[in-house]
Amino acid sequence: MKSILNLFILAILGVFILPAVTANAQIVTPAPYCVLDLHQAAAGTPHGTATAGDGITNVTLGTLNNSTNGYIPDSTYNYYNTVAAPSLIVGNSYTISITFGACLNAEPMYYAAWIDFNGDNVFSAAELIINNANSGGTEIPYGVLTTRTKTFTVPATAIAGTWRMRVVRTGQMSTGSMTYSSTYTPSVCFSAAENAAGTIQFGEVEDYNVNITAGTATTCAPVTGTTVTGITSVAATISWTAVTGSAGYEYVVNTTATAPLVAGTATALTTANATALTPSTNYYAHVRNNCGGGNYSVWVNIPFSTQAASAVCDTVTGVNITNITSSSAKVNWATASGATGYEYTVNTLVASPSVAGTATTLTNTTVTGLTPATTYYAHIRKKCGTTTYSSWISKKFTTNNTVAVENIMENDSFKLNIYPNPVDDVITITTEGNVGQQQEITIIDMTGRIVRKYNNISEINIKGVPSGVYFLHYTDYKHVETVRLEKR
Numbered sequence: 001m002k003s004i005l006n007l008f009i010l011a012i013l014g015v016f017i018l019p020a021v022t023a024n025a026q027i028v029t030p031a032p033y034c035v036l037d038l039h040q041a042a043a044g045t046p047h048g049t050a051t052a053g054d055g056i057t058n059v060t061l062g063t064l065n066n067s068t069n070g071y072i073p074d075s076t077y078n079y080y081n082t083v084a085a086p087s088l089i090v091g092n093s094y095t096i097s098i099t100f101g102a103c104l105n106a107e108p109m110y111y112a113a114w115i116d117f118n119g120d121n122v123f124s125a126a127e128l129i130i131n132n133a134n135s136g137g138t139e140i141p142y143g144v145l146t147t148r149t150k151t152f153t154v155p156a157t158a159i160a161g162t163w164r165m166r167v168v169r170t171g172q173m174s175t176g177s178m179t180y181s182s183t184y185t186p187s188v189c190f191s192a193a194e195n196a197a198g199t200i201q202f203g204e205v206e207d208y209n210v211n212i213t214a215g216t217a218t219t220c221a222p223v224t225g226t227t228v229t230g231i232t233s234v235a236a237t238i239s240w241t242a243v244t245g246s247a248g249y250e251y252v253v254n255t256t257a258t259a260p261l262v263a264g265t266a267t268a269l270t271t272a273n274a275t276a277l278t279p280s281t282n283y284y285a286h287v288r289n290n291c292g293g294g295n296y297s298v299w300v301n302i303p304f305s306t307q308a309a310s311a312v313c314d315t316v317t318g319v320n321i322t323n324i325t326s327s328s329a330k331v332n333w334a335t336a337s338g339a340t341g342y343e344y345t346v347n348t349l350v351a352s353p354s355v356a357g358t359a360t361t362l363t364n365t366t367v368t369g370l371t372p373a374t375t376y377y378a379h380i381r382k383k384c385g386t387t388t389y390s391s392w393i394s395k396k397f398t399t400n401n402t403v404a405v406e407n408i409m410e411n412d413s414f415k416l417n418i419y420p421n422p423v424d425d426v427i428t429i430t431t432e433g434n435v436g437q438q439q440e441i442t443i444i445d446m447t448g449r450i451v452r453k454y455n456n457i458s459e460i461n462i463k464g465v466p467s468g469v470y471f472l473h474y475t476d477y478k479h480v481e482t483v484r485l486e487k488r
């Protein structure tokens, strides 16, 4: 039930925001139809605002389109007998649309409408045309202006004549339950005495006249040529062939093959974009033709399935280059989660490759045939799935200088001289014979660690190198010589 505080707030809103309101004409006598008398805050006290309250703000059916206050000016019952009655042809289908004020508290709210199709002044259960369960199955949400729709067919048993339609919005009669029930339908008749004796209910009742006419049932052709294209993991485009004489179309995209129970999204186009879909899900695109006059063709549907979500394809990690020689190198990378393979390219370009590399399922490769003393880039990318790749990761390395091993064994009168040895700081180096290019001196300790390296070899200064025994290692393109060196 509504709290006193809420009623107070609603009353304040009404008093200070809204101008004086003229009540809609109410004709309850003669009253061939039963009474449905709901509670109101107080006579003449608006209950909420024009769009926020417990009332009905619009009813649309065929030519009927009646907008009213969502709050209750002085009565919860209004009979709009001066509003032109829509004509409903026996056998035709029509969509009723009801808009509800944005209720200001969380009490479950229900709705229902009946048309006395057979003109017996009784709203029978068989004459129910809309309620929560058959038009979405949920309560009216709290605090939101809400519209519900339902398409119904005027039954063949309907009698021609001007009869009554009753539209109701209310809480749950007699129990005042605060828990929404998907199967509850509001009472169609409820007297003031019954109301006073039982649980007081809020809401609004709007009665209308409708003309039931025999006429000739209008039918129109359903759409054809329905296709679904551009399917991604979250979107698709629905298209259909234009129907001659169409007044427009409606479409619904859902996961149910059965024809929609409610009106779809109206469009004058022959395409519609479905968005915010769920990946890897089976959907149905339902489309129907608007015949005009509130009548529609049957729904046609076409199934489609969204694609799987496109997982992010991460780059490889742990790239390093080992076993570098003057003509080869081994490229290594870490095993990547979810990889179906890798591609690599080794070239002298810093830019990522623009074409596919060499495919492999290993996490290393040894490249050969490289040029000595040259800077290379190893480019690696991960393969995800069958056609998706990560971006490239590149690692720079430089090949070693060439050592012409084949000449080392030749007796080409090459001779290396170093002195003094033992040495304090400065070593003088001379060579004799056919010297190769790219001379280099390396001082290596007894553990194999390089402690100094020189490219200018005529005189080197090893000041600062701890005393001890070392190897002086000489190389050029043709020769390798190692001499024992003692540092004092």
Ligand SMILES: [Ca+2]
Pocket: 055, 056, 057, 058, 068, 069, 070, 204, 206
């Ligand atoms: Ca109203």
Ligand SMILES: [Ca+2]
Pocket: 115, 116, 117, 118, 119, 120, 121, 122, 123, 124, 127
């Ligand atoms: Ca009836």
